[in-house]
Amino acid sequence: MTMEWVNAIVQGTLLGGLYALFAAGLSLIFGVMRLVNIAHGDLIVMAAYLGLTVVSVLGIHPLLALVLVVPLMAGFGYVLQRAVLNRTLGDDLLPPLLVTFGLSVILQNGLLEVYSADPQKINAGVLETASVSVAGLSLGVLPLLTFAVALAVIWGLQWVFYHTALGRAFRAVSDNQDIAQLMGLNRRHIFGLAMALALGVTAIAGILLGIRTSFDPSIGGGRLIFGFEAVIIGGLGNLWGTLAGGVILGVAQTIGAKIDPGWQLLAGHIAFLVILAIRPNGLFPRISA
Amino acid sequence: MPEPLLQIAGLNAHYRDFQALYGLDMTVAAGEVLAIIGANGAGKTTFMRSISGLIANGSGQVKYQGRDISGLRADEVAALGIALVPEGRQLFRSLSVEENLIIGGQTGRKGPWNLAAVFALFPILKERRAVPATSLSGGQQQMVAIGRALMANPDLILFDEISLGLAPIIIRDIYAALPGIIGEGMSAMIVEQDISKALSVSDRLYCLQEGRISLEGASGAVSRADISRAYFGME
Numbered sequence: 001m002t003m004e005w006v007n008a009i010v011q012g013t014l015l016g017g018l019y020a021l022f023a024a025g026l027s028l029i030f031g032v033m034r035l036v037n038i039a040h041g042d043l044i045v046m047a048a049y050l051g052l053t054v055v056s057v058l059g060i061h062p063l064l065a066l067v068l069v070v071p072l073m074a075g076f077g078y079v080l081q082r083a084v085l086n087r088t089l090g091d092d093l094l095p096p097l098l099v100t101f102g103l104s105v106i107l108q109n110g111l112l113e114v115y116s117a118d119p120q121k122i123n124a125g126v127l128e129t130a131s132v133s134v135a136g137l138s139l140g141v142l143p144l145l146t147f148a149v150a151l152a153v154i155w156g157l158q159w160v161f162y163h164t165a166l167g168r169a170f171r172a173v174s175d176n177q178d179i180a181q182l183m184g185l186n187r188r189h190i191f192g193l194a195m196a197l198a199l200g201v202t203a204i205a206g207i208l209l210g211i212r213t214s215f216d217p218s219i220g221g222g223r224l225i226f227g228f229e230a231v232i233i234g235g236l237g238n239l240w241g242t243l244a245g246g247v248i249l250g251v252a253q254t255i256g257a258k259i260d261p262g263w264q265l266l267a268g269h270i271a272f273l274v275i276l277a278i279r280p281n282g283l284f285p286r287i288s289a
Numbered sequence: 290m291p292e293p294l295l296q297i298a299g300l301n302a303h304y305r306d307f308q309a310l311y312g313l314d315m316t317v318a319a320g321e322v323l324a325i326i327g328a329n330g331a332g333k334t335t336f337m338r339s340i341s342g343l344i345a346n347g348s349g350q351v352k353y354q355g356r357d358i359s360g361l362r363a364d365e366v367a368a369l370g371i372a373l374v375p376e377g378r379q380l381f382r383s384l385s386v387e388e389n390l391i392i393g394g395q396t397g398r399k400g401p402w403n404l405a406a407v408f409a410l411f412p413i414l415k416e417r418r419a420v421p422a423t424s425l426s427g428g429q430q431q432m433v434a435i436g437r438a439l440m441a442n443p444d445l446i447l448f449d450e451i452s453l454g455l456a457p458i459i460i461r462d463i464y465a466a467l468p469g470i471i472g473e474g475m476s477a478m479i480v481e482q483d484i485s486k487a488l489s490v491s492d493r494l495y496c497l498q499e500g501r502i503s504l505e506g507a508s509g510a511v512s513r514a515d516i517s518r519a520y521f522g523m524e
Binding site: 168169171172174175176178179180181182183184185186187 | 341342343362363364367368372373375379381382383384388391392393395396437441
């Protein structure tokens with residue numbers, strides 16, 4: 001009996017890794033340029049479809065497809081930022097919200113047009129079903145791998161932020177755009193690079209999502225909500241907090257599902273609302289909105 | 290007469306919805322130090338923002354080294370060698386002291402200023418290089434702001450209200466350091482409320498009043514009476 005609960009918590013923790021990957025890109029974009037990207041979930045789904053296409057055309061393993069999908073999504077992110085999103089940024093928060101909402105609609109319908117509404121899945125062979133037994137618990141290799149990737153991605157982003165010239169530029173632009181510009185940093189280019197990095201992470205999240213569950217063009221909104229909740233629970237601007245937020249969300253969902261299978265999503269949202277009520281800035285906030 | 294380093298001709302600029310500058314004309318020669326004085330709201334900060342490219346200007350209004358820079362973005366202006374020490378210091382709060390200085394050198398311009406030179410000028414910054422820049426005292430933060438501008442090895446450095454909000458003893462130290470800073474052939478514009486301080490370090494002065502130049506002259510030659518007339522706009 002106890003073992004079942006421990007199992008639920010462990011499975012939820014691993015699921016939290018995937019949510020943290022959904023959230024990392026959102027967190028990065030908001031942190032650097034105060035842009036709330038409503039299309040983020042649809043970009044995750046787009047990456048999953050891109051992965052699907054690469055896998056079926058080239059006949060390679062989905063994890064190998066990352067080599068193509070990550071740079072493709074990153075390049076798309078840079079162009080999207082320079083050509084569209086930079087024009088919406090200013091003192092007003094509303095234009096970027098409206099434009100990314102519109103982008104979300106366009107992406108969903110575009111995917112529907114190209115791939116139809118049929119649910120799809122990326123085939124990863126034995127990786128999907130392989131499991132290891134640890135202390136009496138049976139853990140899927142894919143969830144373990146996802147969690148490890150989430151740790152690595154967040155560690156990597158953290159390293160970029162605090163130990164590279166690019167990260168210094170991200171932080172400077174985030175602190176004060178005008179003064180950063182005076183230092184010779186072109187914020188439009190820096191924002192483009194931030195979006196490229198965020199969508200590179202999104203590519204990883206999308207492919208892992210596509211291996212884990214079936215997907216169709218309409219599921220972006222749900223992934224966006226999970227990402228948002230993880231970011232808010234963890235506290236804005238703190239990537240390790242985002243991981244913690246993902247884990248809390250994942251654990252709440254699996255525990256909810258354990259009590260009653262219909263409660264999975266509800267339990268996640270309730271955990272989010274409770275934390276928002278107790279700690280409006282999240283658990284580990286680093287920047288003030 | 291050689292080509293001036295900076296030539297301002299008929300500069301109009303806006304602060305929010307108001308016109309802040311009306312047809313300003315000004316020249317800065319290479320190696321010259323100008324003082325810009327004027328009451329609050331005279332347009333001094335808008336003027337600094339115009340020159341440094343944070344405000345877009347009409348074509349031909351700002352020429353630098355013979356080139357029209359009126360339409361350039363601030364990062365492009367910075368790359369040409371104009372650096373601003375902004376009012377209120379405005380350090381990057383999530384960057385350490387050292388990172389604030391390094392980012393000042395982002396343009397990659399060559400010259401005498403680098404981390405070691407800035408640390409030699411302000412030794413306290415070397416001691417405190419790893420702490421967040423905004424945890425320093427006001428005077429030390431001003432040193433970082435000055436060092437950050439110097440790291441760009443500018444030909445023209447703009448100081449906007451460097452003594453604002455600082456203790457008199459700190460102001461004295463910073464002004465004592467100024468000749469060493471601008472002695473290297475650099476031109477400077479010093480915006481200042483403290484008129485005697487501004488006069489003591491400058492070659493020429495301009496007084497702004499409600500967006501227009503109300504007085505111009507050699508710093509040693511203008512009288513106190515002229516200045517107060519130009520400053521307040523009354524007899």
